[in-house]
Amino acid sequence: MLLRALWLVTWRSLEQHRLAGSITAFSIALATSLILTVSSLQFQAVKVFSGQTGGYDAVLGARGSSLQLVLCSLYHLENSPGNLSWDKVLAIRQEPLVSRAIPFALGDNYLGYRIVGTLSEYFSAWEPGFAFAQGGPFQAESQAVVGSWVAQRTGLRLGDRFHPFHGLNYDAGAQHEESYQVVGILEPTNTPQDRVIFIPLEGVFRMSGHVLRGQGQEFVPRAGQPIPEAAQEVSGVLLKLKSPQAGMHLDQLINRQGHSATLAWPIARIVSELFLRLEWLVQLMKLTTVLILVVAAASVSASLCNTLQERRREFAILRALGARRLFLSAVIGLESMLITLLGTFGGFCLYLGLMWLVTRWLRFQTGIQFDPWALHPGLVAVPAGALALGFLSGLLPTMLVYRRTLAPDLHG
Amino acid sequence: MAQVVKTYRACDGPILRIPSLELAARQELGLKGKSGSGKSTLLNLIAGILLPDSGSIEVDGRDMTRLDEAARDGWRGRRIGYVHQSFHLLPSLTVWENLWVAAALSGQGKAERIESFLERLDLQDRRNFKPSRLSLGQQQRVAVARALVHHPILVLADEPTGNLDAEMAQTALELLRSMCRESGAALLLVSHDPAILSQFEHSHDLSELNQACS
Numbered sequence: 001m002l003l004r005a006l007w008l009v010t011w012r013s014l015e016q017h018r019l020a021g022s023i024t025a026f027s028i029a030l031a032t033s034l035i036l037t038v039s040s041l042q043f044q045a046v047k048v049f050s051g052q053t054g055g056y057d058a059v060l061g062a063r064g065s066s067l068q069l070v071l072c073s074l075y076h077l078e079n080s081p082g083n084l085s086w087d088k089v090l091a092i093r094q095e096p097l098v099s100r101a102i103p104f105a106l107g108d109n110y111l112g113y114r115i116v117g118t119l120s121e122y123f124s125a126w127e128p129g130f131a132f133a134q135g136g137p138f139q140a141e142s143q144a145v146v147g148s149w150v151a152q153r154t155g156l157r158l159g160d161r162f163h164p165f166h167g168l169n170y171d172a173g174a175q176h177e178e179s180y181q182v183v184g185i186l187e188p189t190n191t192p193q194d195r196v197i198f199i200p201l202e203g204v205f206r207m208s209g210h211v212l213r214g215q216g217q218e219f220v221p222r223a224g225q226p227i228p229e230a231a232q233e234v235s236g237v238l239l240k241l242k243s244p245q246a247g248m249h250l251d252q253l254i255n256r257q258g259h260s261a262t263l264a265w266p267i268a269r270i271v272s273e274l275f276l277r278l279e280w281l282v283q284l285m286k287l288t289t290v291l292i293l294v295v296a297a298a299s300v301s302a303s304l305c306n307t308l309q310e311r312r313r314e315f316a317i318l319r320a321l322g323a324r325r326l327f328l329s330a331v332i333g334l335e336s337m338l339i340t341l342l343g344t345f346g347g348f349c350l351y352l353g354l355m356w357l358v359t360r361w362l363r364f365q366t367g368i369q370f371d372p373w374a375l376h377p378g379l380v381a382v383p384a385g386a387l388a389l390g391f392l393s394g395l396l397p398t399m400l401v402y403r404r405t406l407a408p409d410l411h412g
Numbered sequence: 413m414a415q416v417v418k419t420y421r422a423c424d425g426p427i428l429r430i431p432s433l434e435l436a437a438r439q440e441l442g443l444k445g446k447s448g449s450g451k452s453t454l455l456n457l458i459a460g461i462l463l464p465d466s467g468s469i470e471v472d473g474r475d476m477t478r479l480d481e482a483a484r485d486g487w488r489g490r491r492i493g494y495v496h497q498s499f500h501l502l503p504s505l506t507v508w509e510n511l512w513v514a515a516a517l518s519g520q521g522k523a524e525r526i527e528s529f530l531e532r533l534d535l536q537d538r539r540n541f542k543p544s545r546l547s548l549g550q551q552q553r554v555a556v557a558r559a560l561v562h563h564p565i566l567v568l569a570d571e572p573t574g575n576l577d578a579e580m581a582q583t584a585l586e587l588l589r590s591m592c593r594e595s596g597a598a599l600l601l602v603s604h605d606p607a608i609l610s611q612f613e614h615s616h617d618l619s620e621l622n623q624a625c626s
Contacts, residue, residue, distance in 0.1 A: 001516045001519065002516065002517070002519075004516065005512075005513050005516040005517060008505070008509060008512075008513060009502075009504075009505070009513060012502075012504035012505050012509070013504050015504065016503070016504040313500065314502055314503070314504070316500075317500045317501075317502055318502070318513075318517070319461070319485065320459065320461065320488070320494050320496075320500070321488075321489060321494070321513065321514045321517050321518075321558075322485055322486060322487075322488045322489015322490065322514075322517040322518055323485065323489070323517050324481075324482050324485045324486070325481070325485075326482075327517075
């Protein structure tokens with residue numbers, strides 16, 4: 001019965017101070033949602049980036065940044081650090097420690113979507129595998145396979161022809177003469193592969209304006225004329241190694257002893273380096289949101305302390321009716337917890353809305369699919385932390401109520 | 413109440429010094445007291461809200477001065493009803509909830525008794541109203557009901573008609589006395605109004621009782 005009375009008095013008090021309570025709860029909601037969103041994206045980003053390597057262990061490319069090489073080859077971000085001559089492609093393909101080597105060439109786009117020149121093996125070799133919604137892999141140099149997102153956004157359909165544009169960024173004045181026919185459309189993979197158009201390597205080589213410098217000398221391909229292997233060059237080679245020891249061996253051979261190429265290996269470590277570089281930013285964001293939460297909790301405390309003044313008489317009446325100091329303290333403590341609980345619940349709803357927006361935006365920008373419903377440690381830690389802060393923020397007003405004497409409030 | 417002395421820290425001397433004051437079960441006693449005469453302090457001492465510096469205050473055979481604060485709170489909640497000049501209804505609660513909370517704090521929160529009080533005081537149609545929507549007379553009736561809803565043995569009334577006009581004051585006084593009689597509770601009423609006090613068979617002047625003033 002006492003608990004029911006406690007609940008009734010607390011709830012009615014919250015109703016009476018609903019404006020102040022709502023504002024405080026909203027500030028908690030805002031802080032909670034931001035922390036949850038940052039935590040979720042950070043947690044998922046590591047998993048998403050580490051898990052979308054297509055089964056490849058390393059990337060061989062021109063001398064330069066390993067991270068740049070990984071980002072441009074697997075995530076279709078950044079520029080390629082340079083080109084690799086065909087003899088290096090052949091050498092690595094013949095390397096007994098390598099079980100699979102798929103070359104790729106970048107440098108063109110269609111309406112801003114990257115065009116990747118590669119071999120038709122690319123589709124069968126990718127793990128966990130590509131599924132075609134329509135059509136199949138390209139067979140000839142003027143054919144193309146379109147990622148699901150590109151098909152959706154550009155309206156390209158099976159049998160359609162399109163003209164690529166030179167460069168990785170769309171420039172309407174840089175259109176190539178050649179056209180490519182869509183022979184396959186991929187099922188969505190929720191990875192950056194959805195945002196790419198694939199054409200045969202030779203298709204890239206033969207695009208108008210492209211000059212090949214495989215072995216230093218310039219070569220301009222002409223229609224009907226074969227391209228000598230010595231002239232061919234690619235942006236990199238995706239490598240599946242036979243063992244981790246193979247990676248160490250090739251790392252020694254290419255990165256430490258060689259001077260003309262870079263082996264980005266192991267991919268997972270390079271991706272984690274990216275997150276290490278961004279760690280300060282994530283920590284700064286978390287710190288900011290935690291500060292917002294602390295300010296929100298302090299505002300709970302301040303708001304309750306303010307209402308204590310106007311509620312002196314109310315508490316004195318309750319004490320005159322036989323309520324103990326503990327009862328009044330419990331009213332304030334419960335009120336603080338309810339505001340925090342409401343704020344945390346609101347924060348969770350806000351977080352889901354925010355995640356829905358952010359994941360859509362990230363998908364649009366990068367092709368990477370984050371899950372708004374993904375489970376992550378923050379889902380437990382953040383609400384628990386918020387509730388603990390709510391409890392702490394209620395302590396000061398609770399103590400003030402406990403210490404307050406009764407008679408002066410009732411008759412003063 | 414015997415040899416009770418009460419001093420406030422801010423004052424030079426005691427505000428109350430009462431050698432003896434007795435109230436029998438079911439008795440009605442009127443106390444005349446001017447503003448600042450210590451009447452509220454006296455009622456707070458009897459209710460166990462304040463403790464005297466010395467002396468003893470027995471209610472129903474129990475010395476309030478020997479109980480710790482929690483026990484006094486519990487005792488007050490169960491055995492004492494309080495009616496204040498400003499009614500002091502809880503503004504956030506409805507009429508029904510004001511009565512229920514008072515009963516619940518005394519460990520009784522029976523709905524039937526609350527319903528019978530609402531019926532008796534003609535407040536049934538106001539049960540879900542907040543105090544701010546009630547007339548003064550209605551607030552007074554709710555305050556009386558709240559003081560008696562938990563079967564107290566003693567009702568303390570501090571200027572219960574002070575905010576009412578003469579006609580309403582008379583009605584309220586009659587209601588309070590009849591309700592106390594029905595409930596079997598003693599009534600100690602403090603007022604400065606001679607018209608109110610003249611209706612009591614037993615009455616004292618606090619300025620005569622209180623030796624601190626003489």
